[in-house]
Amino acid sequence: MSGKQIKQQADKTRRGFLKAATAGTAAATFGAVTLGPKEAQAASFDAEYDVVVCGGGGAGLPVALFSRWLGDKVVVYEKAATLGGTSFKAAYWYWVPNNAAMQKAGIPDSKEHFLRYVARLSQPQSFDPKAPKLGLSDWEYSMCEAIYDSSSVGTELLAEKGALPYRHVAPVPDYFAEMETIGASGRVLFPKDGAASMSDGGQVATRTLSTACRRDGVTVRTSHRVQKVILNDKREVIGVEVQNDEGTLRVKARKAVIFATGGFTHDPELRKNFLSIPAYGGCAAMTNEGDFIRISSTLGVQLRNMNYAWMCPISFEKAIAKDPSMIGCFSVAGDSMIFVDKNGKRVVNEKLHYNELAQKFFEWDGANAQFPYLILTSIWDQRAQDHSASHEYGRLIVPPGSDDRHVIKGATLEELAANIDARLQKYASHNGGMRISADYVQNLKATIKRYNEFAASGKDLDFHRGERGVDLLFNGNVKEEPGRKNPTMWPLSDKGPYYAAFVTGGTLDTKGGPKTNPEGQVLDIADQPIPGLYGVGNCVASASGRAYWAGGGTLGPIIGFAYRAANAAHKEPVRG
Amino acid sequence: MKSNLIAGSLVAAALCTTPALAADDLAAAKELTVRQCSQCHTFEKGEKHGQGPNLFGLIGRPAAAVDGFVFSDGIKEALQGKTWTVELLDQWLTDTLAVAPKAQMVYFQDEARVRAKLIRYLESLK
CATH class of the missing domain: 3.90.700.10 (Succinate dehydrogenase/fumarate reductase flavoprotein, catalytic domain)
Structure with missing residues (x-):
């Protein structure tokens, strides 16, 4: 079947809801459905995209834009009625090591220096400046390298395209800048049009990112909650089931499904069973209820860093x-x-x-x-x-x-x-x-x-x-x-x-979830990528341990991982 | 549910007139509005403002002017001097950034049927 035929069929069935359940009133069920070869044909889907992004917040909007700019057809499904997620409420400082503004201003920030800082703070008990990987595990080290290598690249692309212009707030120190030989200042960026008090960056960034999404042809659907991933008989992820106000849609992802759905701050059961502390909740978006933890639990993923949170x-x-x-x-x-x-x-x-x-x-x-x-x-x-x-x-x-x-x-x-x-x-x-x-x-x-x-x-x-x-x-x-x-x-x-x-x-949100590789691919229990499944942001495992490296230590790295995930997803084979 | 959807479509068609709706349609409109908007807004008379202003009595009141709520410059620039009407609210909910390019509230709703439900409930708050 040609791409055009698939599109026509998909459009024809766009309104073919599977059932008329109302989001929010029906008990949500999460997990995966496996389709046989016949069902996996495009005809059984209500819509079809190259890349399906689940979540329209601080991770989802950048990853959608990066994917779109690579030429992929992209949809964002956001559970809330408005975009931005937790990042909308945030000051939206973003911490970008060796960023372009630092380079221009001649502020040195070597990779070695950066890695020492994050290793010392993330794993203080195993930190060893003389060890080849500084006391980090191979996974932690590779994730931290990715932050250094890609956060600035993603940041510059977002700025160039007008999706997230920034200003450099060079004097803002890292939270442990005074630590001898490892601290730094100059890594913090802030949305260009934000207030002088730097408190309203989330509102500015949500506006500029979502405007760019719509300008550049990213399809954005709010009040749509992704509840299941759809697998084919080869255990490859080929789509999602999404609930909206009228029912459930099946949506095909030709290349990848990228989760960016936030943590589990507002799910008392997950909090109680995974966090190391009896927290009463937090200031994450109310929609951060650990959806990806529940969805991925049927897929044989490795949950990591579940005990810690951005606090x-x-x-x-x-x-x-x-x-x-x-x-x-x-x-x-x-x-x-x-x-x-x-x-x-x-x-x-x-x-x-x-x-x-x-x-x-x-x-x-x-x-x-x-x-x-x-x-x-x-x-x-x-x-x-x-x-x-x-x-x-x-x-x-x-x-x-x-x-x-x-x-x-x-x-x-x-x-x-x-x-x-x-x-x-x-x-x-x-x-x-x-x-x-x-x-x-x-x-x-x-x-x-x-x-x-x-x-x-x-x-x-x-x-x-x-x-x-x-x-x-x-x-x-x-x-x-x-x-x-x-x-x-x-x-x-x-x-x-x-x-x-x-x-x-x-x-402010949790930071544990399925383990991914530095390309954002969700890994199975054998450490192999689950084909077609990606995760970025607070819905997946952070390599930061308990550390909060600096203001924007959440969002800066997320931009780096969003950039890498979009690029890896772009290279995925088209799946049937 | 099905009858609500049909009624909803009629509201959309008759947006500029006064829709006569049964109580259960108002209940459905309320349910949808609370689900979509309560992250930022409150609805009852005298309730405290959230991230956005309390919406009781919205229709007919001056835009960007509510006691005790600090509006952003982006909202003030675009809306000050206007009055909330059903028509303005429909434009606003269609795409807040088309009305106020620097608004803090980023909301857009392509479906006239959904907007009609939101408006139906907000209009009833008086």
């Missing part, structure tokens, strides 16, 4: 409320502000950057068999409220008139403590019956007194707040105080009113 502190109450607009606390606001535990004591540097700060909530107290810091309370005064309130970066101190249901108030510390305790009791079934301790107010007053001394001297002798460059990077708005040494700290007022909010650790 950030989140509002405990917004997570329980499943607030879809929640954004993680990427910048903890306020100088006259502290975090305290249920005993009214500080336990952490509040300005530690998000991925590392989020780990603190999951520290285990073996003697008492509990997570003592699972929920901490941020406490601030009127001064911080007046000068540090913001809509950006998921800050808990928000301007008047905005949604402040997560904020607890008190005219005095005594009243605040009583209100905190009352609010905790509202969530007894979520927090194990947590209450504040009997000596909370007394401890809190002592904590504030000690903190205020640190703030006055500029030296946090307990937790070293504000000592690292990255603490300052995410300090947020604070009142100008001429002459102070440490802009992250200021004494809390001895007069009310006071404010508080519950904070816990969350995931």
Whole structure:
């Protein structure tokens, strides 16, 4: 059958829905269907493309564009009604080693230097600068090499085509830039038309990427949820089953199906069984429910890095409320502000950057068999409220008139403590019956007194707040105080009113899933590619372990893998 | 479901007139709208804004002006001074970027039938 005939038949059957089930009301079933040689004929498909991309977010839109620019006929199926996925909510910094702007500015960034940095942070226990692969496994090493080799290539192509023009924010340091011999600055790029505060890149990038998709002839279908892959009798992936508001479509992929469907932040069962931590959720798009984990479970894949996630502190109450607009606390606001535990004591540097700060909530107290810091309370005064309130970066101190249901108030510390305790009791079934301790107010007053001394001297002798460059990077708005040494700290007022909010650790998304090779091909248990099946982004295994290398350490590498996957998929044989 | 689809097509055809629909069509329209839009929007009177503004009373109110919601420059440039009508909402849902090229909201819906359902529900919020 000629290509033209196939197309005509496919068009004729486009509306031939398999069944009239409504997405969202019918229980979703995931997995694979195998078609025999006859069924695999084009006639049984509702539509046909070279490349089917599942997911229209930070991985799916770039991979669709790269495929299209190679000449492939491409469709994007996005489960949500709008595009962008988690990346829409993100600041959309993207971390690109040895990027073109660095080269132009003469900032050196050798491959060796880059690999040392990622190896040290991803596998600190096996890191060995003298070992040929620095203590990484062969797979981890090859994935990290791919990031260095391809992220900039993909980035430049997206920029040249006007799909994602960027500006270089050279001064932004890697999160561990101060580590001797391995840290760097200059790898962070940001969408060109984004705000000066660099918080709205996701909205800008979603707009420019999706405009380019439609300009260049990528078919984009929103409110379409991919539920199954379709295999032929040779166990090659030749398409997908997609559910939309009216029923189920069968779609043929002549060359490849590329999953870019995000992680499992919003699937409590997968979270509970795979993550190493009892997180309440996170700020990923609400549609990130681990679809690819479930779909691929019938295909003999190798799940990797399932225990770790890209982490950030989140509002405990917004997570329980499943607030879809929640954004993680990427910048903890306020100088006259502290975090305290249920005993009214500080336990952490509040300005530690998000991925590392989020780990603190999951520290285990073996003697008492509990997570003592699972929920901490941020406490601030009127001064911080007046000068540090913001809509950006998921800050808990928000301007008047905005949604402040997560904020607890008190005219005095005594009243605040009583209100905190009352609010905790509202969530007894979520927090194990947590209450504040009997000596909370007394401890809190002592904590504030000690903190205020640190703030006055500029030296946090307990937790070293504000000592690292990255603490300052995410300090947020604070009142100008001429002459102070440490802009992250200021004494809390001895007069009310006071404010508080519950904070816990969350995931901006998970980073485990089927293992792929550096070309994005999903591997079977014998480490062989499953023909026609690709994965990019947070739906597949990241080689980063627990590390969050830098701002944009998610999206920059994803662009590299998207570029490689599109190129490998383009070379696939056309399958029947 | 089938009857909803047929009714939906009629709405699309009669978009500029006032469609008379049964309560179950409104329920279906609500279900679809909540599923598609609640990631960013709230619908009940007095509900807090999400990533997008609360949509209660949308039809007939000035565009890009709601108490307590900060609109992006892209939305303000394109929509300020306009009033939300059924026609403007239909254009908006067809392709937000065609109406406001720098809008934060990236939504496009080719199917008039689906747009009609969304409009049917949003119109009822008063």
